[in-house]
Amino acid sequence: MVSVRGCNTSGSTFCIGTNDPTVESSHSGVKPEESQLGTGGAAPPSLKLSVNETLVVNPGENVTISCLVITGEPTPTISWTHYPGPMPPLARIQGGTTTLWNVQVQDSGYYNCTAVNNVGNPAKKTVNLIVRDMRNITFQITPDSNKDSETIEMEKDVKLSCHVDAQPQDRVNYTWYKNGMPVRTSSSLVIIRNDLDLAPGTSSLEILDLKFTDLATYKCVASFPGTPIPKLQIEMNVTDKSVKPPTLTIPRGRGIITVREGSRAELQCDLTGNPRPPVLWSRADKELPMPNGEWIVETKDGRLRLENVTRDMTGTYRCQTARYNGLNIKPREATVQLNVQYAPIVDPQFTDKRFKTGTSATLRCSLLKGNPQAIATATWRLNNRLVRSGQTDSKDVSELKIEAVNQDTIGTYECMISNDVGSSSCIFYVSARAYSPEFYYDTPNPIRVQKEKNAYSFLLQWTQKDAYAVDPVIGYKLDFRQVGIYKKF
Numbered sequence: 001m002v003s004v005r006g007c008n009t010s011g012s013t014f015c016i017g018t019n020d021p022t023v024e025s026s027h028s029g030v031k032p033e034e035s036q037l038g039t040g041g042a043a044p045p046s047l048k049l050s051v052n053e054t055l056v057v058n059p060g061e062n063v064t065i066s067c068l069v070i071t072g073e074p075t076p077t078i079s080w081t082h083y084p085g086p087m088p089p090l091a092r093i094q095g096g097t098t099t100l101w102n103v104q105v106q107d108s109g110y111y112n113c114t115a116v117n118n119v120g121n122p123a124k125k126t127v128n129l130i131v132r133d134m135r136n137i138t139f140q141i142t143p144d145s146n147k148d149s150e151t152i153e154m155e156k157d158v159k160l161s162c163h164v165d166a167q168p169q170d171r172v173n174y175t176w177y178k179n180g181m182p183v184r185t186s187s188s189l190v191i192i193r194n195d196l197d198l199a200p201g202t203s204s205l206e207i208l209d210l211k212f213t214d215l216a217t218y219k220c221v222a223s224f225p226g227t228p229i230p231k232l233q234i235e236m237n238v239t240d241k242s243v244k245p246p247t248l249t250i251p252r253g254r255g256i257i258t259v260r261e262g263s264r265a266e267l268q269c270d271l272t273g274n275p276r277p278p279v280l281w282s283r284a285d286k287e288l289p290m291p292n293g294e295w296i297v298e299t300k301d302g303r304l305r306l307e308n309v310t311r312d313m314t315g316t317y318r319c320q321t322a323r324y325n326g327l328n329i330k331p332r333e334a335t336v337q338l339n340v341q342y343a344p345i346v347d348p349q350f351t352d353k354r355f356k357t358g359t360s361a362t363l364r365c366s367l368l369k370g371n372p373q374a375i376a377t378a379t380w381r382l383n384n385r386l387v388r389s390g391q392t393d394s395k396d397v398s399e400l401k402i403e404a405v406n407q408d409t410i411g412t413y414e415c416m417i418s419n420d421v422g423s424s425s426c427i428f429y430v431s432a433r434a435y436s437p438e439f440y441y442d443t444p445n446p447i448r449v450q451k452e453k454n455a456y457s458f459l460l461q462w463t464q465k466d467a468y469a470v471d472p473v474i475g476y477k478l479d480f481r482q483v484g485i486y487k488k489f
Contacts, residue, residue, distance in 0.1 A: 020463040030236035042274025044120025047096075047113065049127060056130045056168060063103050063426030065127050067096040076115035076123070083110045098173070105133040108167065132224055134166040137232040139220065140198070140328040141243065141275075150245045150329045152238065155209050160236055161195060161328070163202040174203035177219040188214070204228035207238070211446045237275075246273030246321045248302075260421055261311055261342040267304040269319035269334055274485055284318035284335050306338075311371065314340045343422025344370035346415075350427045354469045355405040357432045365415035365426035367396045376420045383411040405432055434473055435465040 006436045020201035050066035057063055078096045080087060088107045090219040096115075100107060102111055108131045113263035140163075143149040144156040152158055166172045176183040176191060187193050195204040207214050219442055223231040237243075249270050259265045269279055271487045279302040282295060286465055290297050291306055305315065345368045355361045367375050379389040392398045398417060404411050413428040439462050446459040460478075467473070 024177045041073060042119045043071050043073040045076035045115035045117050045123040046070045047115050047125045049125050051127060053126065054128045054130065056132065056171070057103060058132050058229065059104055060102055063100040063129065065100075065111055065129075067115070067125050069096060069115060072117050072123075073119070074117050076117040078113055078115050081112045081114070083112070100129075103129070103131050104452075105131050108133075115350070118191045130168050130225055132167065132171075134164050134172065134222060134224065134229055134232060136165045137220070137222055137234045137236050138163050139236050139323040140324050141236060141326070142328040150327065152210065152213070158207045158210050158214075158238065159204050159328075160207070160218055160220070160238070161198055161202050161204040162222065162234065163199055163324070164222040164232055166201065166222070166224075169201040172201060173223050173225050175221045175223070176203075176205045177221070179216045180219070182370050185280060210238075242274055243327070244274045245327055245329060246271060246277060246295055246332055248279070248319060248321055248334050250334050250336060254336065255341060258324075258339040258341060259290070259309055260341055265306045265309050265313075265338060265340075267306070267317055267319070267336045267338065269302040269336070271302045271321070275325070275326045277324065278322040279319050280322050282314060282318050282320075285316040291357060309338075309340050311340050311342045312370070314338060326381055339371070340360050341371045342423045344375075344417050344419045344424045345369075346365040346417055346424045346426050348426055348428075349424075350429075352429045354431060354433065354435065354466060355402075356469070356471050357406055358404055360431070361402040361405055362429070363400045363402070363413055363415070363426075363428050365398050365417060367419070368416055370419045371421070372419050374419060375417050377418045379416045379418075381414045381416075383410070384414075387413075396419075402430070405430070432470055434467070434470050437462040437464045437476065448476075 045120065046069075048068045048070050050064075050068060055063070055065070059087055067078055069078070080091075080093050082088070082091075087093070088100060089408040090101045092101070096113065098111065100111075104419060108129055111127045111129055111187045113125050120198070140159075140161040141152070142159040143152055144158070149156060159294045160176075161172055162176075164172060174193070183191065183205060184188055190206040190208065192204040192206065194200070195202045196206070203220065205218065205220075218238060219233055219443070220236075221231055221233040223229070251268055251270055254268050255385050257265055257267055267281070271277075271279055276425060278298045281290065281297045283290065288297050291309075297304060302319065304317065304319070312396045315338060317336050317338060318333055319336065320331040323329070323331060345364050347368050353361070353363070357467075365378070367373070370384060375392050375398060378392050380387040380398075380400045388400065398415055400413065400415065413430055415426040415428075416423050439460065441461060443459055443461070446461075448457045448459070462476075464473070474482075
């Protein structure tokens, strides 16, 4: 008889069979080091992936990734995370298996599965999912770089370059055509699969000692062979006369653009040359991104259009030629100043002023910020009645002197300051009334006991704000009310 011990039917298990305690045990099923679930002893988790650590798929496919638990007792709990960002909304997780339906480019990233059973360290496996994508094909024409040339000349070298933004970048295949016919490497035409002088994944076609027979239309086609990803292509015309370096100029009268806050603005750089590269815009005087949040904005026509401008957009903007979709030479650049006008900010906005009767007083309304930073007009009113209006001697403050504070000159004063863009007001509440009294205590023990009268006394104290700002107080009225009666029974 053969006795069987240590058998467990849960998880991935193994059994040990023997018919003699002195005989070495034999293992059946999977190898012991590959599965130690349900053996009754604690063991840290370990995992195995069902796919390669780098997984490349096409958009629209369904992807299943499984993390197989190899060891772990008690049975580990598996969790999934994605970087960057959360798990895709269409992801379906069932224990150690994640299924992604209809994957798209934004689903690319690192998928991490982690197994935890509180024994030893957690186990972790990561899959880098790459969803094929190819977009934004560009070209460059580099004149003879050895001679710092900026034009195409006969009997000098010319390099044509082609690049697409793709993932995976190293799987892109580039094919070159000349007047519609495939280009073959020869003594005068050299195809560079990955040009190390340019951005990674750039293919170049070098034309050595440009000859008349080399003047043609060249086409670059980028593709992922054997996949449904559409091909991208771009053409370059190479002639010694048609290619001209770009020039970048600011139209007359457009060097400074002044607009009001909330309106739209258009900054313009005129571009000439052939081919005409895109124009790139950026902030020139501040380490800040562009209004749309990007550090660089590309425009095809050299015009930067800004909607609903704010005062924070004020500053100098740089336009410069891109080094792609044109000649790969030193960029041309120019600057445009944007001036955003906005209504004044004044101080104080609201304030309470108390004065002695019969004394003179001066009210002051200051311009803190504004564009233009100057007071155009200041209008003073007392209780909505016009007191004074017109220009001021100072650019940043307007004052009104009250000759004598009395019943006719107290009330609400408004100073409306304008800078020809907008207006803001200072409000002054002027009176001769004393501030309301406020109770306070500075006596350690305000309660006194009168034993002979079987009574208590309480010392009340009060004060008031700016007591000397107004006429002396000649009397106080003290009111009280009983809030509770307590009787002993």
